[in-house]
Amino acid sequence: MKGLNRRWQAIRYAWHEYHTMYLFMLPFTLLFVVFVVAPVLTAAYLSFTYFNVLEPPRWIGLSNYRLLFVEDDIFYQHALKNTFIFAIITGPLGYVISFTLAWFINRLRFRQLYTLAFYTPSIISAIAMSVIWLYFFANDRYGLLNYLLMEIGLITEPVAWLREQSTILPVIMIVSLWMSMGTGFLVFLAGLQDVPLELYEAGMVDGIRNALQEVFYITLPVMRPQLLFGAVMAIVNSFAVFGIAAQIAGLPSPLYAGHTIVAHLYDYGFIRFEMGYAAAIAVVLFLLTFVLGRVAMRIFSER
Amino acid sequence: MRQKYQAGRRRQATKLEYIVLTILALITMLPIVYMVSTAFKPLEEMFLYPPRFFVRHPTLRNFAELLIAMDALSVPFARYLFNSLFVTVATVVLGVILSSMAAYPLAKYPRMPGNKLFFSLVVSTLMFAPEVTQIPRYLIVDRLGLIDTYAALILPVIAGSYGLFLMKQFMEQIPVELIEAAKIDGAGEWQVFWRVVMPLVRPAWITLVIFSFIGTWNDFFTPLIFTRSEQMKTLPLVMSSIGGGPGQVARWGAVAAASLVITMPTLILFVLLQRYVMETMAHSGIKA
Numbered sequence: 001m002k003g004l005n006r007r008w009q010a011i012r013y014a015w016h017e018y019h020t021m022y023l024f025m026l027p028f029t030l031l032f033v034v035f036v037v038a039p040v041l042t043a044a045y046l047s048f049t050y051f052n053v054l055e056p057p058r059w060i061g062l063s064n065y066r067l068l069f070v071e072d073d074i075f076y077q078h079a080l081k082n083t084f085i086f087a088i089i090t091g092p093l094g095y096v097i098s099f100t101l102a103w104f105i106n107r108l109r110f111r112q113l114y115t116l117a118f119y120t121p122s123i124i125s126a127i128a129m130s131v132i133w134l135y136f137f138a139n140d141r142y143g144l145l146n147y148l149l150m151e152i153g154l155i156t157e158p159v160a161w162l163r164e165q166s167t168i169l170p171v172i173m174i175v176s177l178w179m180s181m182g183t184g185f186l187v188f189l190a191g192l193q194d195v196p197l198e199l200y201e202a203g204m205v206d207g208i209r210n211a212l213q214e215v216f217y218i219t220l221p222v223m224r225p226q227l228l229f230g231a232v233m234a235i236v237n238s239f240a241v242f243g244i245a246a247q248i249a250g251l252p253s254p255l256y257a258g259h260t261i262v263a264h265l266y267d268y269g270f271i272r273f274e275m276g277y278a279a280a281i282a283v284v285l286f287l288l289t290f291v292l293g294r295v296a297m298r299i300f301s302e303r
Numbered sequence: 304m305r306q307k308y309q310a311g312r313r314r315q316a317t318k319l320e321y322i323v324l325t326i327l328a329l330i331t332m333l334p335i336v337y338m339v340s341t342a343f344k345p346l347e348e349m350f351l352y353p354p355r356f357f358v359r360h361p362t363l364r365n366f367a368e369l370l371i372a373m374d375a376l377s378v379p380f381a382r383y384l385f386n387s388l389f390v391t392v393a394t395v396v397l398g399v400i401l402s403s404m405a406a407y408p409l410a411k412y413p414r415m416p417g418n419k420l421f422f423s424l425v426v427s428t429l430m431f432a433p434e435v436t437q438i439p440r441y442l443i444v445d446r447l448g449l450i451d452t453y454a455a456l457i458l459p460v461i462a463g464s465y466g467l468f469l470m471k472q473f474m475e476q477i478p479v480e481l482i483e484a485a486k487i488d489g490a491g492e493w494q495v496f497w498r499v500v501m502p503l504v505r506p507a508w509i510t511l512v513i514f515s516f517i518g519t520w521n522d523f524f525t526p527l528i529f530t531r532s533e534q535m536k537t538l539p540l541v542m543s544s545i546g547g548g549p550g551q552v553a554r555w556g557a558v559a560a561a562s563l564v565i566t567m568p569t570l571i572l573f574v575l576l577q578r579y580v581m582e583t584m585a586h587s588g589i590k591a
Contacts, residue, residue, distance in 0.1 A: 012418040020492045021408035027406035031462035040431045042439035107316040115329035132334045190506035190580050225472035246311040282435040
């Protein structure tokens with residue numbers, strides 16, 4: 001009774017102190033709860049059920065998870081492995097390249113032109129993109145890459161880039177990197193505008209000697225909020241890789257060489273209509289990115 | 304080297320930097336150039352050996368073919384254009400305003416109860432595969448009786464986690480003193496938000512406008528599942544049906560032309576807006 005009373009008082013105090021702010025948040029929160037939180041919670045619930053979309057979901061406890069961890073070899077040997085290889089390489093690489101390019105471009109004249117050049121690939125719709133890449137990496141001699149390599153004499157026979165188990169994943173990585181100068185890149189560019197010029201001057205007085213020191217002692221610390229945003233987006237996007245992989249290598253890809261966690265999820269959810277199992281995969285993916293996201297937040301939070 | 308270093312002189316890039324970045328930019332643009340060039344290729348040139356990058360005899364036939372395909376549709380083209388524009392503008396305007404309003408307390412009132420919890424909830428939802436939440440979301444939209452209305456295309460997309468996340472990150476950098484000073488001058492929270500906070504984070508919300516516009520404009524999944532009637536469809540949905548799906552050779556040219564047409568508005572908007580991201584802050588001396 002006493003605890004309840006105290007809580008009630010805390011709420012009244014919070015409302016008294018911050019009610020304008022709660023009102024600021026209200027419209028967003030309403031839509032967010034209805035269209036984002038509720039679907040996510042429903043999906044989490046579905047992961048404990050058998051749900052084929054047509055019949056109502058049937059509760060089966062942890063069966064989906066047991067299946068996923070104990071029996072689903074394709075998930076282990078291909079989906080999980082490919083996603084990890086992809087994420088560990090393209091995630092950090094794309095992140096560092098985005099920042100480096102943004103930093104260089106910020107110092108150039110005609111910055112807009114350069115920004116446009118690097119940013120455009122990430123705008124193009126997936127269907128238009130696949131047309132382009134299927135031409136570049138085509139398996140026969142009509143493909144641009146095969147043609148060029150044969151002209152130079154590096155290869156004599158066309159390489160089946162999109163059918164060979166060893167080349168599918170690298171091709172997916174290259175295309176993803178090419179398209180990765182998107183969100184993070186633009187946010188870094190905007191963030192670089194926010195670094196006050198006076199700080200640079202003060203830094204020089206304090207003995208900063210070169211551009212590298214300037215980046216590490218001034219630019220990066222000031223840009224911490226943007227860096228965190230970029231890092232979280234990089235983690236989320238690289239673990240959710242699917243669209244490009246499916247466009248390039250097909251679904252399922254030859255010998256599962258381009259199979260990823262979300263490809264697996266899509267396969268079960270939208271091809272076999274086992275939504276419950278697909279939801280379980282989503283929960284596992286969520287836990288994975290969540291832990292990494294926490295680590296990123298720890299690294300970038302202010303001390 | 305030592306004399307060359309000048310603090311904060313942003314425009315002191317060397318010739319080498321220009322050369323390297325220009326080469327990189329050109330390489331990045333190659334596939335795009337190919338896309339544009341393909342849109343103007345006559346059918347004979349599309350399947351040539353050796354493969355040809357640039358178009359030899361540019362033609363507008365692909366665009367004509369696109370127009371013919373459009374003409375055969377039961378609903379006038381203008382209707383699709385209107386749908387796309389209306390939905391995109393409404394989503395962008397409402398989305399940016401509502402996310403910014405919600406981000407302000409999160410960034411500047413860290414001691415407000417519920418604040419941290421709400422923010423981690425927002426970031427967490429980013430990490431849940433959208434493929435799986437589509438079905439529950441569909442059920443909710445259906446239950447609310449919104450299927451096949453503009454509201455179904457706009458409302459579910461407004462409260463995006465990552466718009467809020469982005470705005471909050473930028474607002475964190477605003478010095479508290481500026482807000483305090485405005486309040487001492489008699490400004491209420493509403494005025495502080497519009498007159499102090501939003502102008503200061505202009506690069507952020509312009510960036511968000513760009514992202515949100517591109518995302519909504521290109522989105523073809525939302526209209527696919529939330530609309531039924533022909534009158535409610537948007538451009539990407541119609542364009543994707545023109546080619547009869549990817550890989551259909553017959554309308555290859557029309558598809559190439561369609562992808563160019565659909566990409567143009569986003570590129571134009573980007574060029575128009577990005578200028579404001581780059582040029583505003585460098586001149587404002589308000590930053591502490």
